[in-house]
Amino acid sequence: MTAVSPDAGRVWTAARGPVLIGVIILFAAVVITLLRGGGEGGSLDPRSYLPEGSHAVAALLERNGVHVEPTDDVSSVEGATLFVTHPTLIDPKRLADLSRRAAATVLLAPPTGKSRLKVETRQPECPLAAKAGQATAGGFVYDGEQRCYDSTLVRTGTVTTIGFSSIFTNRDLDEEGNAALALAVLGQHDRLIWYMPSAADRSQQKSFTDLIPDGWKFGAWQLGIAAVVIALWRARRLGRVVTEPLPVVVRAAETVEGRARLYRRSHASEHAASVLRQAARDRLAPLLGLPVGEDPSAEIARRTSRSAADVRTLLYDDDMPVDDRGLVALADELDALENEVRKG
Amino acid sequence: MALTGRAGLLALIGVLVVGLLLPSWQGILLMLAVLAICVAVDLVLAAGVRRLTFVRAGASSVRTGELCTVQLTVRNPGRRLRGVLRDAWAPSAGVVSDRVAVDVPAGGSRTLSFELRPVRRGDRVSDRVTVRSVGPLGIAARQGSHVVPWTVRALPPFHSRRHLPPLLERLRELDGRRASLIRGAGTEFDSLRAYVIGDDVRSIDWRASARSSDVVVRTWRPERDRQVTIVLDTARTAAGRVQGALGGLPRLDTSMDAALLLSALASHARDQVDFLAFSHKVRASVPRATLPVLVQAMAPLEAELVEFDARGAVAEVLRRAGRRSLVVLLTSLEPSIEHGLLPVLPLLAARHRLLIASVSDPALHAMAAGRGDLESVYAAAAAERTLAERRRLTALLARHGVDVVDALPDELPRALADRYLSLKAAGKL
Numbered sequence: 106m107t108a109v110s111p112d113a114g115r116v117w118t119a120a121r122g123p124v125l126i127g128v129i130i131l132f133a134a135v136v137i138t139l140l141r142g143g144g145e146g147g148s149l150d151p152r153s154y155l156p157e158g159s160h161a162v163a164a165l166l167e168r169n170g171v172h173v174e175p176t177d178d179v180s181s182v183e184g185a186t187l188f189v190t191h192p193t194l195i196d197p198k199r200l201a202d203l204s205r206r207a208a209a210t211v212l213l214a215p216p217t218g219k220s221r222l223k224v225e226t227r228q229p230e231c232p233l234a235a236k237a238g239q240a241t242a243g244g245f246v247y248d249g250e251q252r253c254y255d256s257t258l259v260r261t262g263t264v265t266t267i268g269f270s271s272i273f274t275n276r277d278l279d280e281e282g283n284a285a286l287a288l289a290v291l292g293q294h295d296r297l298i299w300y301m302p303s304a305a306d307r308s309q310q311k312s313f314t315d316l317i318p319d320g321w322k323f324g325a326w327q328l329g330i331a332a333v334v335i336a337l338w339r340a341r342r343l344g345r346v347v348t349e350p351l352p353v354v355v356r357a358a359e360t361v362e363g364r365a366r367l368y369r370r371s372h373a374s375e376h377a378a379s380v381l382r383q384a385a386r387d388r389l390a391p392l393l394g395l396p397v398g399e400d401p402s403a404e405i406a407r408r409t410s411r412s413a414a415d416v417r418t419l420l421y422d423d424d425m426p427v428d429d430r431g432l433v434a435l436a437d438e439l440d441a442l443e444n445e446v447r448k449g
Numbered sequence: 450m451a452l453t454g455r456a457g458l459l460a461l462i463g464v465l466v467v468g469l470l471l472p473s474w475q476g477i478l479l480m481l482a483v484l485a486i487c488v489a490v491d492l493v494l495a496a497g498v499r500r501l502t503f504v505r506a507g508a509s510s511v512r513t514g515e516l517c518t519v520q521l522t523v524r525n526p527g528r529r530l531r532g533v534l535r536d537a538w539a540p541s542a543g544v545v546s547d548r549v550a551v552d553v554p555a556g557g558s559r560t561l562s563f564e565l566r567p568v569r570r571g572d573r574v575s576d577r578v579t580v581r582s583v584g585p586l587g588i589a590a591r592q593g594s595h596v597v598p599w600t601v602r603a604l605p606p607f608h609s610r611r612h613l614p615p616l617l618e619r620l621r622e623l624d625g626r627r628a629s630l631i632r633g634a635g636t637e638f639d640s641l642r643a644y645v646i647g648d649d650v651r652s653i654d655w656r657a658s659a660r661s662s663d664v665v666v667r668t669w670r671p672e673r674d675r676q677v678t679i680v681l682d683t684a685r686t687a688a689g690r691v692q693g694a695l696g697g698l699p700r701l702d703t704s705m706d707a708a709l710l711l712s713a714l715a716s717h718a719r720d721q722v723d724f725l726a727f728s729h730k731v732r733a734s735v736p737r738a739t740l741p742v743l744v745q746a747m748a749p750l751e752a753e754l755v756e757f758d759a760r761g762a763v764a765e766v767l768r769r770a771g772r773r774s775l776v777v778l779l780t781s782l783e784p785s786i787e788h789g790l791l792p793v794l795p796l797l798a799a800r801h802r803l804l805i806a807s808v809s810d811p812a813l814h815a816m817a818a819g820r821g822d823l824e825s826v827y828a829a830a831a832a833e834r835t836l837a838e839r840r841r842l843t844a845l846l847a848r849h850g851v852d853v854v855d856a857l858p859d860e861l862p863r864a865l866a867d868r869y870l871s872l873k874a875a876g877k878l
Contacts, residue, residue, distance in 0.1 A: 318472070319472035319473070320467075320468045320469060320472040321468065322472070323467045323468065323471075323472045323473060323474070323476060323477060324464050324465075324467050324468030324472070326467070326477055327460070327463050327464045327466075327467040327468070327476075327477055327480060328461075328464045330460055330463070330477070330480070330481065331457060331460030331461045331463065331464055334452060334456050334457050334459075334460040334484070335454075335457035335460070337452050337456075338451075338452040338453060338454055338456055338457050341451040341452065341592070343533060343535045343548060343579050343581055343592070344535050344537050344576070344577050344578075344579030344594055345537070345576070345577065345594075347537050347538065347539050347540065347576040348539075349539040349540055349541060351541075352688070352699065352751055352752065353688060353754070354690060354697075355688050355689050355690060356689065356690050356697070356812070357689030357690060357691050357700065357781075357810045357812070358810050358812040358813055358816065358832075359689075361812075361813060361816065361828075361831050361832055361835050362816075362828065362831070364831040364834070364835075365816070365824075365827045365828040365830070365831035365832075366827075368827040368830060368831060369823065369824065369827045376830075377826065377827055377830035377831075378830075380830045380833050380834045380837070381826075381829065381830050381833060383833075383837060384817070384833035384836065384837060387837065387840065397844075429823050430823075432823065432826055432827075433820075433821070433822065433823055433826050436820050436826045436829060437820060440820065
């Protein structure tokens with residue numbers, strides 16, 4: 106006989122490949138996360154010390170008496186300068202509303218520019234940035250009332266649009282007149298709201314259904330109708346289910362099994378022992394050529410090595426108390442005796 | 450009415466139309482309208498189901514487990530009918546395939562064949578005939594059912610018929626024993642023939658030898674034209690299932706098999722067989738039974754959950770069997786025999802010879818041999834007690850002059866037939 110259920114060794118042999126791959130993936134993920142972690146804050150974050158961060162500008166502004174409030178969710182902008190690092194991430198209507206309410210607005214590189222210029226050292230050529238002098242400028246070129254640095258920095262009313270971010274980064278702040286330009290642009294009022302909108306900005310979230318094209322939406326409705334039609338097709342039976350009265354299934358041995366359970370529950374070991382002895386006597390008598398009911402002990406003793414008294418005790422002593430364990434042993438002893446007689 | 454797969458397909462095409470061309474509620478309504486119109490057209494143009502007429506023919510009885518064919522003729526008075534037809538039967542009728550594609554021309558008719566392989570004995574009735582008539586577009590169908598009654602009687606399988614040839618051989622031997630060892634009472638004088646070496650010298654007919662030039666022996670043949678009354682117990686104990694080579698069958702089915710083998714043998718031996726099935730009243734009765742009549746009578750019998758009325762059965766046997774006969778009672782050796790049958794046994798034994806055939810349960814013997822743990826030993830004790838009870842009953846019945854054949858289900862038919870032959874050989878019928 107061969108066992109078909111796999112043992113531990115075979116399970117390991119089969120599973121070690123996938124397990125190994127899983128461990129490698131997990132290990133790589135942990136290492137990568139550890140290596141990349143720690144660098145807090147992204148580019149143009151006033152709390153970030155990284156080359157792309159803007160802590161230096163924020164510190165300069167604070168020293169000059171401008172209170173910097175970094176945020177990703179604007180509430181009150183009245184009397185403050187609003188600096189939007191990623192205008193594209195905000196709903197245009199909302200941006201217009203915010204800039205109307207703010208005392209001054211600075212938008213960084215909105216994609217409304219006509220063309221792009223290389224980022225390099227440029228002359229201001231306008232009164233707005235005359236104090237700052239040369240700066241690392243470039244990027245988008247915009248239209249506006251006042252134009253500086255080859256139209257990469259323009260101002261219309263209170264709204265200043267800058268095509269380049271170099272003057273705000275830790276890396277480039279100390280180049281040319283960058284720091285002075287940044288202070289001039291951002292330090293117009295005592296309060297600066299440094300708005301870094303994220304993609305998950307709640308104010309500009311649309312519901313999932315708004316984003317789905319109509320074709321998909323109505324297609325899904327039609328798909329639902331198709332599902333109903335297919336369900337109707339499959340659900341219709343070709344005629345009714347045919348029932349049939351079946352005869353009762355009663356196993357003939359059920360009553361005997363019931364009696365066995367009763368014996369067991371009431372621990373009727375002595376009764377069971379006497380039944381087994383009687384059955385053994387009934388089987389032994391014909392084997393020995395004796396009429397049923399006659400004591401076979403003497404005849405058994407003559408044929409086997411057992412003594413007549415022992416055999417009689419085994420076959421007849423119903424008075425001796427028998428417990429459950431004794432009953433199992435008695436059954437085996439009776440079998441052994443019967444086998445001896447059959448052989449002898 | 451019923452839709453088809455094409456309706457679903459049309460609705461799925463609608464998904465493309467709505468999604469790509471008309472992404473609006475109007476588009477969905479349009480597709481619904483197209484679907485509804487197609488369905489309506491199909492329903493109007495499909496052939497009517499109500500006016501179809503059906504006629505059945507074919508097998509009305511078959512041995513359980515064997516294949517038979519039932520024909521169904523569809524007559525279509527209306528438009529051309531295309532679609533599917535299902536001839537529903539009860540599950541145990543064992544229809545191989547109950548649905549077929551039909552295509553009946555207008556005013557024409559088609560005959561369809563359905564194969565049945567009944568898995569259970571008894572009358573297997575057909576249920577409804579359902580027709581789904583598909584319209585010309587194949588999108589919707591009309592559906593309706595008709596009642597076309599037909600019954601296939603699944604006869605007892607008579608598995609033990611394979612034992613018949615060797616038994617008949619023995620019967621012929623019995624016949625051909627002629628100058629036989631047994632010349633007891635009841636064997637009948639057959640003929641005289643010339644002595645051949647090996648014949649018993651005691652059977653030489655000296656008077657006939659004197660008249661002829663050869664030595665002549667008398668030949669004998671087994672008694673003929675005896676009556677065998679088979680009484681089948683269809684009461685409570687016959688319902689119990691006993692595991693045999695063919696799976697768990699009720700005792701009743703094994704008893705029937707034994708009864709069939711015995712009656713086949715007895716009718717070959719030119720004995721007259723009367724059959725009686727009895728529970729608390731007469732369930733079936735076949736006087737002068739032949740095998741085909743007998744299987745027809747047995748087929749619908751089922752065990753009933755009532756007590757066997759031994760007094761009533763004995764009265765019935767006494768009423769029918771005018772002359773001395775062998776009464777074979779197919780029942781189960783249970784303690785209830787003691788209260789039921791024993792008191793009325795003398796009545797029967799006075800006029801007839803009684804043979805009781807009982808199906809014993811192999812599970813009982815398996816349980817009695819159980820050893821090792823407590824549960825098995827208690828089961829063994831319970832089984833031994835039942836077996837001891839059966840032995841006591843057998844002894845008790847033997848004291849009343851009753852023969853008992855107690856055998857496992859696979860062996861009972863053969864054992865009963867053997868006992869009958871030995872009784873016949875001994876001229877004890």
